[in-house]
Amino acid sequence: MPVIKIYDTTLRDGSQAEDITFTVEDKIRIAHKLDENGFNYIEGGWPGSNPKDVDFFEKVKHLKFEQAQIVAFGSTRSPRKRADQDPNLNQLLKAGTEVITIFGKSWDMHVQQALETDLDENLRMVAESIQYLKKNTEEVMFDAEHFFDGYKHNPEYALKVLKAAENAGADWIVLCDTNGGSMPWEVHSIFETVAGELKVKLGIHTHNDSELGVANALAAVKAGARQVQGTVNGIGERCGNCNLISVVPNLKLKMGMDCLDAKQMKKLKELSAFVDELANRSHWNHQPYVGKSAFAHKGGVHVSAIRKNRETYEHIEPELVGNQTRILVSDLSGKSNIVYKAQEFGLDIDSADPKVQELLEELKRAERLGFQYEGAEGSFELIMREALGQREEHFEFVGFRVIVEKRKEDEAPIAEATVKVMVNGVQEVTAAEGDGPVNALDKALRKALTRFYPELEEMSLYDYKVRILDESKGTSAKIRVLLESGDQNAKWGTVGVSEDIIEASWQALIDAIIYKLGVAPRHAKEKAESKPQPKLERRGSRFHLKI
Ligand SMILES: CC(=O)SCCNC(=O)CCNC(=O)[C@H](O)C(C)(C)COP(=O)(O)OP(=O)(O)OC[C@H]1O[C@@H](n2cnc3c(N)ncnc32)[C@H](O)[C@@H]1OP(=O)(O)O
Ligand SMILES: CC(=O)C(=O)O
Numbered sequence: 001m002p003v004i005k006i007y008d009t010t011l012r013d014g015s016q017a018e019d020i021t022f023t024v025e026d027k028i029r030i031a032h033k034l035d036e037n038g039f040n041y042i043e044g045g046w047p048g049s050n051p052k053d054v055d056f057f058e059k060v061k062h063l064k065f066e067q068a069q070i071v072a073f074g075s076t077r078s079p080r081k082r083a084d085q086d087p088n089l090n091q092l093l094k095a096g097t098e099v100i101t102i103f104g105k106s107w108d109m110h111v112q113q114a115l116e117t118d119l120d121e122n123l124r125m126v127a128e129s130i131q132y133l134k135k136n137t138e139e140v141m142f143d144a145e146h147f148f149d150g151y152k153h154n155p156e157y158a159l160k161v162l163k164a165a166e167n168a169g170a171d172w173i174v175l176c177d178t179n180g181g182s183m184p185w186e187v188h189s190i191f192e193t194v195a196g197e198l199k200v201k202l203g204i205h206t207h208n209d210s211e212l213g214v215a216n217a218l219a220a221v222k223a224g225a226r227q228v229q230g231t232v233n234g235i236g237e238r239c240g241n242c243n244l245i246s247v248v249p250n251l252k253l254k255m256g257m258d259c260l261d262a263k264q265m266k267k268l269k270e271l272s273a274f275v276d277e278l279a280n281r282s283h284w285n286h287q288p289y290v291g292k293s294a295f296a297h298k299g300g301v302h303v304s305a306i307r308k309n310r311e312t313y314e315h316i317e318p319e320l321v322g323n324q325t326r327i328l329v330s331d332l333s334g335k336s337n338i339v340y341k342a343q344e345f346g347l348d349i350d351s352a353d354p355k356v357q358e359l360l361e362e363l364k365r366a367e368r369l370g371f372q373y374e375g376a377e378g379s380f381e382l383i384m385r386e387a388l389g390q391r392e393e394h395f396e397f398v399g400f401r402v403i404v405e406k407r408k409e410d411e412a413p414i415a416e417a418t419v420k421v422m423v424n425g426v427q428e429v430t431a432a433e434g435d436g437p438v439n440a441l442d443k444a445l446r447k448a449l450t451r452f453y454p455e456l457e458e459m460s461l462y463d464y465k466v467r468i469l470d471e472s473k474g475t476s477a478k479i480r481v482l483l484e485s486g487d488q489n490a491k492w493g494t495v496g497v498s499e500d501i502i503e504a505s506w507q508a509l510i511d512a513i514i515y516k517l518g519v520a521p522r523h524a525k526e527k528a529e530s531k532p533q534p535k536l537e538r539r540g541s542r543f544h545l546k547i
Contacts, residue, residue: 001258004251005227007041007174007203008034008244009236010275011056012073015045016237019281024056026278031060034232035068037271038264039244041227043071047095048088057095071141072097076104076129079117083132093136100133103143103176106161107150119157123164130168139171143205143229147175148182151190159197166200172227173200177216180209180239184219191223203227206242208234213242218250221257232275233287245272246288249321262320269322289321296326298374300334303327307336328374331367335360338384345381346526347388355387362387370469370497375482378492378515379508385519392518395449396422397510402437402502419444423452438464438505445509458487459516466501481505485512489524492516 011027014020022030031042044060045053060070072095077086084090092100104126105111111122126142133140142165144150150158165173175191187206195202204220204227206213217228228251234243245268251257252265260268269290276283285293295318297303305312310325318324327340335356342349349356362383363373373380385391398420406413417440418431430448434440442461450456463484468477481496481504492515496507 001256002226003258004221004225005040005203006038006244006248006259007043007071007227007229008039008231009043009073009205009229009241010034010231012043012045013237013241014231014235014275014279017235017240020235020279022278024052024059027056028059028063030232030275030278031065031068031070032063033271033274035065036264037267038260039068041071041099042068043073043101043229044097046073048074048091054091054095057097061096069099069139070097071099071101073101073103076102076125077132079115079121079125083128086129089129089132092133098137099139099141100137101141101143101174102129102133103145104129104161104165105146105150106144106158107146108154108157110146110150123160126161127164127168130165130170134169140169141172141174141203142170143174143176145176146178148177148187148190149179151194152186159194162194162198166198170200172203173198174203174205174227174229175220175225176205177207178205180207180213182206182212182216183210184212184215187216188219188223191220191225195224201226203229204242205229207236207238208240208242209238211239213240214246214250217242217247218255221251221255233272233279233281233284235275235279235281245290249289249316253316253320265320266322289316290323292326294318295323296328298328298330299332300336303340304334304336307340329363329377329380330372330374331364333360333363338363341377341380342384345384346522347384347390349388359384359387370478370480371495372480372482373495375465375484376493376495376508376511378485378519379494379511381492381519382511382514391514394423394453394514394517398422398427400441400444400506402441404437415440417441417444419448421445421448423449428452437502438509441502441506442509445513449513453517455487455521456513456516459485459512460487461485461512462491464505466504469497479504481508483508483512485516487516487520489527490520492520 015022034042044056047053047057057072072092074088074092077083077089105115105122108119111119130140130142144162147158162173202225204217204225206216228247230242230244230247233245234240248260251259272290273283285291288294295314297306297313302313327337329337329341335351338356338359339351382391400419402417404413404415415437416433420429428448430444432440432443432447434443446456465482467480469480470477476499478499479501483494484491494508494511496504498504
């Protein structure tokens with residue numbers, strides 16, 4: 001099985017993405033995570049570019065990485081300079097890494113117009129830079145920038161550049177589709193031709209401008225590439241780089257190539273979310289392989305089949321990449337969705353039970369009124385438990401009052417809420433001020449209940465989304481509120497719908513609290529008692545997890 005080296009450039013090309021900046025500490029945390037995940041090379045930055053990258057390389061000198069090699073990145077020497085006097089090359093050596101990657105021009109137009117030098121001088125820049133670095137470094141890689149475009153315009157010169165790099169002693173030559181405009185068949189055919197001309201190990205570096213970053217990398221692997229460069233989640237300059245989070249499972253599970261092991265593959269989802277978190281981006285729900293929706297089934301026809309055999313609508317077992325099958329409930333559901341969801345919630349219900357049909361009808365009726373349970377499974381579980389006589393009532397609602405008062409034009413309004421509830425026959429009346437009426441209501445309700453249920457202090461509110469359902473009705477439109485709440489073990493979504501935003505928020509809030517008091521502890525217990533981790537096993541063309 002051919003081994004493909006995974007070369008990550010999240011910390012260098014990834015940080016060239018608009019809106020993404022990593023601190024040195026972020027970079028170090030990501031580097032450790034990539035190492036844990038079995039990535040072979042981690043390009044940390046360009047030490048000749050900025051003091052932050054210099055600092056990163058200083059710090060990583062003292063850190064231990066299990067298997068990954070840290071790479072310093074830079075360019076060939078400047079035109080008409082000596083390599084040993086080139087500040088950029090000397091900064092690369094000062095970084096003290098065992099591996100250095102330099103990029104150089106392989107498109108004649110770039111040599112003449114961007115570098116403003118002649119074609120022979122560029123060949124000398126490539127060769128002399130590599131020779132100089134090779135004298136002082138274990139491993140040197142040459143990224144042939146714009147190789148595919150260069151080859152299309154002037155194949156003879158593009159190849160001359162690669163030969164210059166090979167003859168100078170480069171350990172790897174990496175062909176780059178820098179502008180991301182090549183098609184997979186072009187990449188395959190050019191790569192194959194070049195592989196026939198050179199002896200050095202070859203890699204691929206692609207960009208996603210035509211949304212083909214991953215496809216082009218795989219085409220190159222098919223044609224002989226043994227290293228793939230890319231970034232986590234495909235972040236990078238312009239439209240981004242080839243997404244390693246998709247490349248790795250495609251290599252391993254579809255193409256039979258060796259890269260990460262089964263344990264490392266299972267951490268891909270976590271790695272993807274981790275990098276998004278540090279990059280301050282929301283994780284993309286629909287991201288192939290690792291997104292929350294990547295194995296989420298909504299249509300009743302799909303769910304019915306999935307219950308019989310997951311292969312019917314899943315291209316791989318989601319657990320292989322740390323993901324999971326999810327069943328959504330909505331007005332596109334059939335009885336299968338309800339039964340599957342019940343099992344997932346640990347509820348015992350048979351598809352022949354008339355309650356399943358009743359629940360399905362209730363679900364469709366509620367969705368018509370504007371409720372939506374795909375993002376509010378907590379509320380749906382409470383409906384199910386109620387239908388099965390398993391909903392626990394921890395308190396009784398007596399009433400609430402909310403006052404919003406604004407006394408002066410240039411002062412913020414004051415919001416105050418009073419809540420009355422009965423707990424175990426005791427009436428509790430509490431009031432609280434808040435940042436707006438909903439916050440005041442939330443605070444007053446928690447204040448009333450925490451005396452009886454101190455575990456409510458563990459519950460946090462993570463997200464509060466308000467959606468207007470029928471905009472044409474203006475300020476009297478119906479509103480849907482979706483809350484995401486959670487504790488140290490789990491997160492749950494709840495929903496409320498009303499023409500009154502306070503009432504809609506109240507419904508979602510009450511469901512969140514009832515869930516925390518009655519349902520969350522059950523699931524935490526089930527999770528603690530859950531089965532051991534399964535192992536990866538190949539059966540025919542698919543991989544499976546063996547318990
Ligand atoms: C395809 C890629 O993604 S390559 C990586 C691109 N990444 C970055 O550019 C981020 C880091 N870059 C930087 O911090 C700065 O651009 C620096 C420090 C490298 C250079 O800064 P400056 O000296 O001010 O130059 P500036 O950024 O304006 O222009 C780039 C220079 O590099 C030269 N250059 C471009 N490619 C190469 C190369 N392969 N080898 C040598 N020089 C090169 C350009 O010709 C230009 O030189 P000029 O100023 O004499 O015209
Ligand atoms: C080297 C590099 O980042 C590129 O050519 O895209």
